[in-house]
Amino acid sequence: MGMIDIIIFITLVLLGYVVGSVLERRHYQSIRQREEEFLALPTIALKTPLNGATIIDTRLVMGSTVISIDYFKKILASLRNLFGGNVAAYETLIDRARRESILRLKESAKDADEIINIKIETSSISKNTQGNIGAVEVLAYGTAIYRKKV
Amino acid sequence: MHYKPQLPDESVNVTSNNFFVEAFKLLVGLVVVLILSYALLMFVIGVGIDHLSIDHEKKIHKMLAQKIDRNQSKEEHYLQSIVDDLNRCAKLPYNLEVSISSSSQVNAMALIGGRIIVTQGMLDAIQNENELSFVLGHEMAHFKHRDHLKGMSSGIVLTLFSIFLGNNSSTILNQLLEMEQMHYSKKQESHADRFGVDMLMCRYNTTVGSSDLFARMTQEDQWSDFMLTHPNFSKRVKKIENYIVQKGLNQKGESVPLQF
Numbered sequence: 001m002g003m004i005d006i007i008i009f010i011t012l013v014l015l016g017y018v019v020g021s022v023l024e025r026r027h028y029q030s031i032r033q034r035e036e037e038f039l040a041l042p043t044i045a046l047k048t049p050l051n052g053a054t055i056i057d058t059r060l061v062m063g064s065t066v067i068s069i070d071y072f073k074k075i076l077a078s079l080r081n082l083f084g085g086n087v088a089a090y091e092t093l094i095d096r097a098r099r100e101s102i103l104r105l106k107e108s109a110k111d112a113d114e115i116i117n118i119k120i121e122t123s124s125i126s127k128n129t130q131g132n133i134g135a136v137e138v139l140a141y142g143t144a145i146y147r148k149k150v
Numbered sequence: 151m152h153y154k155p156q157l158p159d160e161s162v163n164v165t166s167n168n169f170f171v172e173a174f175k176l177l178v179g180l181v182v183v184l185i186l187s188y189a190l191l192m193f194v195i196g197v198g199i200d201h202l203s204i205d206h207e208k209k210i211h212k213m214l215a216q217k218i219d220r221n222q223s224k225e226e227h228y229l230q231s232i233v234d235d236l237n238r239c240a241k242l243p244y245n246l247e248v249s250i251s252s253s254s255q256v257n258a259m260a261l262i263g264g265r266i267i268v269t270q271g272m273l274d275a276i277q278n279e280n281e282l283s284f285v286l287g288h289e290m291a292h293f294k295h296r297d298h299l300k301g302m303s304s305g306i307v308l309t310l311f312s313i314f315l316g317n318n319s320s321t322i323l324n325q326l327l328e329m330e331q332m333h334y335s336k337k338q339e340s341h342a343d344r345f346g347v348d349m350l351m352c353r354y355n356t357t358v359g360s361s362d363l364f365a366r367m368t369q370e371d372q373w374s375d376f377m378l379t380h381p382n383f384s385k386r387v388k389k390i391e392n393y394i395v396q397k398g399l400n401q402k403g404e405s406v407p408l409q410f
Contacts, residue, residue: 039155079176088165095164
């Protein structure tokens with residue numbers, strides 16, 4: 001039994017590392033590409049619109065992402081847990097989720113002139129449960145502003 | 151208000167890091183810490199055990215024994231009578247108790263508080279009472295030199311580790327535990343062998359049967375399992391023979407048949 005357990009463990013770690021890093025690289029590519037695409041749409045944390053032109057419509061818009069850690073990162077983070085320090089393995093996870101959420105928010109309001117008062121909230125899913133899946137949910141929400149077209 | 155569209159600065163929120171290197175470094179660190187703490191605990195427990203009085207040891211044994219105590223079988227009575235007789239020569243300050251374990255491995259153990267365990271496999275391998283007395287005398291020597299406690303300290307540390315690390319690693323640790331608990335140094339073993347010879351002389355006035363069991367073990371394949379944890383039998387046989395010659399002990403005589 002002991003040997004089989006070890007083999008399963010090593011397989012999961014390697015699988016997590018290989019598949020996890022491929023997926024992460026692809027996700028970042030997609031994020032960068034779409035960020036350029038939506039660059040023209042201002043997304044800001046100000047409570048008031050950028051200029052005083054007549055507003056014809058406002059709407060609450062949301063973008064939400066759930067990303068899971070892979071087995072390799074889970075092990076890496078639990079090792080980190082013993083020694084303390086910067087959990088770099090989780091930083092990319094959170095970064096991807098936040099940027100993806102803002103992109104989804106923008107995608108949901110493509111025609112808006114600007115999105116103001118943006119808030120970002122993060123929560124972990126299935127924390128502290130046995131055999132947890134260790135996923136993070138990031139929700140970005142704000143107010144989309146539509147102006148009179150000149 | 152002025153607004154200029156910009157892409158997010160990627161260098162700030164994510165540490166660029168090779169995770170594989172990081173994992174490797176952390177693992178090496180963990181292993182080093184485990185080895186160091188193992189060594190430290192072994193040292194501390196070793197020192198503590200050297201100062202453990204026999205009274206305290208008996209108390210610990212009493213606590214543990216409640217779980218295994220039962221009536222002795224006929225064979226165990228027979229072994230017990232040999233041990234009691236040998237103890238008239240050895241004069242160990244323990245109430246020695248013999249138990250037979252049903253394991254088919256060829257082995258015998260000295261456990262805390264004066265308990266001797268002989269496996270069924272060992273009983274099957276033994277051919278006469280002299281050999282049996284030598285094995286029992288050998289185990290009694292571990293009590294005399296208090297080797298059994300030193301063997302235990304690594305067991306205690308490994309048990310602590312397995313508790314600390316949780317269930318995942320317990321299977322590997324248990325195997326280590328089993329191996330460690332029965333492992334004494336070569337010096338301790340040959341010391342105990344010499345004591346076993348003395349015990350034979352005391353009970354039978356001959357050293358017949360002292361090295362026969364080990365000599366058979368070096369010849370036959372079926373002992374391979376046992377050889378892994380107890381190597382160097384041919385060396386031990388030689389050492390026993392040298393000891394007998396050096397002390398000029400009686401090597402002649404008849405062996406006593408087993409009584410079960």
